[in-house]
Amino acid sequence: MTRSNPIFLHPFDPEIDRTFHRLIREHIIPSLDSDSDSVSVATVLHSSQLENMGEHNGPRERTLREMAAPDFTYESLCIQYPEEDVSFVLKTGLIHLLPKFHGCAGEDPYKHLKEFHIVCSTMRPHNVPEDHIYLKAFPFSLEDLAKDWLYYLAPGSITGWDDLKRVFLEKFFPASRTTTIWKDISGIRQLTRESLYEYWERFKRLCASCPHHQISQLLLL
Numbered sequence: 001m002t003r004s005n006p007i008f009l010h011p012f013d014p015e016i017d018r019t020f021h022r023l024i025r026e027h028i029i030p031s032l033d034s035d036s037d038s039v040s041v042a043t044v045l046h047s048s049q050l051e052n053m054g055e056h057n058g059p060r061e062r063t064l065r066e067m068a069a070p071d072f073t074y075e076s077l078c079i080q081y082p083e084e085d086v087s088f089v090l091k092t093g094l095i096h097l098l099p100k101f102h103g104c105a106g107e108d109p110y111k112h113l114k115e116f117h118i119v120c121s122t123m124r125p126h127n128v129p130e131d132h133i134y135l136k137a138f139p140f141s142l143e144d145l146a147k148d149w150l151y152y153l154a155p156g157s158i159t160g161w162d163d164l165k166r167v168f169l170e171k172f173f174p175a176s177r178t179t180t181i182w183k184d185i186s187g188i189r190q191l192t193r194e195s196l197y198e199y200w201e202r203f204k205r206l207c208a209s210c211p212h213h214q215i216s217q218l219l220l221l
Helices: 016-025 032-056 063-067 093-096 109-120 130-141 143-149 159-170 176-186 196-208
Strands: none
Touching: 093 130, 093 176, 109 130, 109 159, 130 159, 176 196
């Protein structure tokens, strides 16, 4: 036995021959010929102790290969769905009609929520709360970076539709974007060769892109 395999070493026995013959008398190991005793004593004792090693030394330690192996278990989704009085399943037609949000810089998360509400409101099952539909359908409206963001949220951290909307807007409509739009609203000017109607429509779209701009109606006028 080499020292490179310490897991197979057993405690030193100063009277190994006497121990060997005692094990034979107790029928723990089979009897061997006398001419091979000197060669096979350590081998037989080694095999006997290996069988009982788990009982004396506790659970076997995991190898490096076992620790590096992929874990096939996965954590649950961040959304904690409420208990349903009436069970329902999302229809394939509803899923295909949902708008898609990819999480890119130029996308409008408020517009996505509006389009999402419109689609879900047209296919509401009977006796099913709207929030339950929103929670189940919203993950299907996300793609690419936005879907990755949803999957990496802490499991069970979302308990309602309001929570999901809040974290969604905090992620894809940060405070820096709010500040930029606020400056654009405050400093808007009519462009050269831009009609009053076009200028007014552009101003309304700018205000609608940030509903929480908190600019008073008097100042807007």
